[in-house]
Amino acid sequence: MLILENVKANYGHVAAVRGVSMTVEEGEVVCIAGPNGAGKSTLMHCIAGAKKPAGGTIIFAGRSVVGESTEITVRRGISLVPEGRRIFGGLSVEENLKLATHYRENRGEIKNDLDRVLDMFPILRERYKSGAGKLSGGEQQMLAISRALLTRPRIMLVDEPALGLAPQIVDQVYDTLLDLRDEGMTLLIVEQSVERALENADRLYVMRSGLVELSGTTDALWGDDRVGQAYFGFDTQNPGTSA
């Protein structure tokens, strides 16, 4: 469904992504794990059309998305829940949600979708008219996920959904994401915690310094020392030696 080949991205002269290839199949949950500065978020922005790659190809559903603007990419079914959630604090919960449906025409369908996300997150129904900036971090994450869902994505890119949230809220967020997977949603999730990635994903890519260091199914990588080596760049069992 999503095929990346040798994708590169720079900030000025600094290379953030230095040739990444990966695939995501329909209905899969794929996690990208890696330390800060690995280029994970940059890669997500490239897929969503928010950043122009410096090289490589990104094919979604058989067509390239490189050079397409964000607003077109989202219409094609790629929706990004960005790091830090980035809800519109000055708008109400209702307005945040309605914005995500603004380009859709079928009002009946929009209403159904809206009801669906509000059933999924009843707290948003309670806070429907209040300012989104007043929501707690967990509620904001729910709003950000709802907002992405209302664009009717075929694949959801979720960038660090656990960031700044209490552990039980993180569990709730992941439960929601896995429920979505059960309904057939394809998910590409950036996650700093390898453990959470291994627990929740079907497959894992470990990125470091703009490159994929390791990839495989989570079943195969579970308990594999190479994951730590790939993540930290040295052998976690013998920290003195370089991987």
Add this chain to the structure above:
Amino acid sequence: MIVPQYAVDAVALGSLYALTALGIGLTFGVMRLINFAHDDFVMAGGYALTVPSTAIAATLFIGDWPWPAMILAILLIVMLIALLTERIAFRPLRGSSPATLLISSFAASFALQQIARFVWNSDAKGIGVGNALNKAINIGALRVTGLDIITMAITLVLLVGLVFFLKFTRHGLKIRAASEDFEMARLLGVKANTVIAIAFALSGALAGVVVISALIWCLRRLEVGFDIGGMEISVPGGVQELGLAIVILAILMLRPRGITKRREINCPFGARGSTKFQNK
């Protein structure tokens, strides 16, 4: 009766600042662009009232039309200039730093001025516009002109209309969202070109109203000094904090010369109707 008279004049002048501030605020909110060409939109609208010519005596062109047609034509022309400026000066720099956009706005401002100088030359030109509207109506001891009333009425309608537009329409929602986080708005499908064009068109329309209103206020030189008055409101106000903006607008409308200073407004009523436009 001197205080009520001042109040009426102050509200009419304050209306101009309010409209200018809103115009600058809209584009600043969406693009983080402080558009120094905004005052040149006003200048261009002023010149559009006359036949393009370097002759000392200006011949009225649009300024001679019946006033509803004149207002509509000026609004359309200034909107068009604003949209063209966006297309030529700002769209190619999309995503650049605010400093780059600022410099481009200086360039746009300079270009518009030089075009005006080339077509009309730089002499001051006297024009008599909307004489019917300039007839003073005496309400008790108050002297109010038709243009005064129209200025205040249009400002009020535009303020209310703009709040309504931003708060209750789909495009307004897009503009508010884009003002807060442009990239996130795009990630939700908001088309950057559309939302920026709407902001510029509205900003141009507001500048167009200022042209019409400015006719009364004998602003001989519509220049940066005039813009700064608007800037003070639009920068802290922006479009997100409409409440704050309106409070500051109210102060400017009621006390355009400052909260504490009491000075005469030296714009003699006799000068009305022979407003002079001059480019810098």
